[in-house]
Amino acid sequence: MTDAREFKEHWSGVFTRASATFDQVGPHFFAHFGGRLVEFAALSPGARVLDVACGRGAVLFPAATSVGAGGEVVGIDISEGMVQEISRDIARRGLGNAGAVRMDAERLEFPDAAFDAVLCGLVLFFLPDLERALAGFHRVLRPGGRFAASTYRRVDDQASQRWRALRESFKGALRPAPDAETKGMNTEDEIRQVLSAAGFAEIEVVADQETFYYRDEEEWWQALWSHGSRAFLERLDAGALARYKQQATALILQDKTDRGIPDTACLLYSRARRPL
Numbered sequence: 001m002t003d004a005r006e007f008k009e010h011w012s013g014v015f016t017r018a019s020a021t022f023d024q025v026g027p028h029f030f031a032h033f034g035g036r037l038v039e040f041a042a043l044s045p046g047a048r049v050l051d052v053a054c055g056r057g058a059v060l061f062p063a064a065t066s067v068g069a070g071g072e073v074v075g076i077d078i079s080e081g082m083v084q085e086i087s088r089d090i091a092r093r094g095l096g097n098a099g100a101v102r103m104d105a106e107r108l109e110f111p112d113a114a115f116d117a118v119l120c121g122l123v124l125f126f127l128p129d130l131e132r133a134l135a136g137f138h139r140v141l142r143p144g145g146r147f148a149a150s151t152y153r154r155v156d157d158q159a160s161q162r163w164r165a166l167r168e169s170f171k172g173a174l175r176p177a178p179d180a181e182t183k184g185m186n187t188e189d190e191i192r193q194v195l196s197a198a199g200f201a202e203i204e205v206v207a208d209q210e211t212f213y214y215r216d217e218e219e220w221w222q223a224l225w226s227h228g229s230r231a232f233l234e235r236l237d238a239g240a241l242a243r244y245k246q247q248a249t250a251l252i253l254q255d256k257t258d259r260g261i262p263d264t265a266c267l268l269y270s271r272a273r274r275p276l
Contacts (some may be wrong), residue, residue: 004128007180008078010102011126014231016081022056025206026223027212033150033267034058034121036208038066040269041148046070050140052105052133053077053123053186057086062117075100076108108136115140120149120156122267128180134198137197141274148198148271153207154186155266159255166247167232173240177231191270200272208267213260217249220261 015022023030037059043049043066051060054075062075065072075098077083083102090098103109105120106129127133139152185191188205195203214220224233236244252261 004106004180006178007128010178012078012080014225014228014234015077015079017192017234018057018226018228018230019079019081019085021056021191021222021226022082022085024224025226026219027213027263029212029263029265030055030058030122030227031061032210032212033208033265034060036267037119037121037148037150037269038062041046041117041119041146042207043067043071043117043146043183048114049073050110050115050118050137051075052118052120052137053126054086054100055082055121057089059119059121060086060100061089061093061095062096064095067097069097071097073098076103076105078104096154097256105253106133106136110140110142112139113145115141116142117146117148120147122150122152124149124151124185125182128182130185130194131198134194134200138199138274143274145274146193146271147274148269149185150267150269151185151191153209153266154184159264162251165250166244170236170240170244173237174232174235175237177235186268188268191268195264195270195272199274201275203270203272205268205270208269209264210265211262213262215259215260217252217261220252220263221245221249 043063045068047067048071049063049067051063051073054060054077059073060073075086080102083100086100090092105127118141124130191205192203255262
């Protein structure tokens, strides 16, 4: 294990390098689930919303639509590249009710009770000090304000086992990288326990699942470089990377259909309130 600062700097760099193509390659996985999270959050028109780890706007853009011109969405991300890219995206769309700044989710620089809602799309499991982050989310919510998050649901089917086995077989070829202990937040029981301990109430958790299709193996491979999987790929030297690509491609082609290469994602959405 390394210290949290090195861990966060490492992931900030990974996502900065991925930022130009993040959710721009393949079937737009993040935008799909970001929109679903915003629906689940049930934002009110005119609300002020904080989008934590905003990336390229999977949550921010549908949230800005939901709150309308009278509302505001503030996105934060620890990755400088992501903030630069989404700021350009916001400007291109001409949005006057949204903005993004670089900020650490564990060290929020906002006053108390500044937001009506805090949204976290697929980020809680990256945070080495989740308790501190949740305390910050609780603090910046107004009394009665809503917290909503998406996380991956723990799955142990045959496909998941095959992928874990493949990655494990390359463990010895990986270059060292900073690591930290984080919470998976991948079961309903864990989510309820952690959010309750952070002072949230009226906790609800629902499951969601969707299958996406890549046109071919090259689109699938390029998509891997556009999100968090890039961290694994960057730790392989050229020879190991070529071997991994060959074996991973053989694995995905086993399931190819007339629609393309399927990729099923299983998520959990959670929402809760800061008590009055």
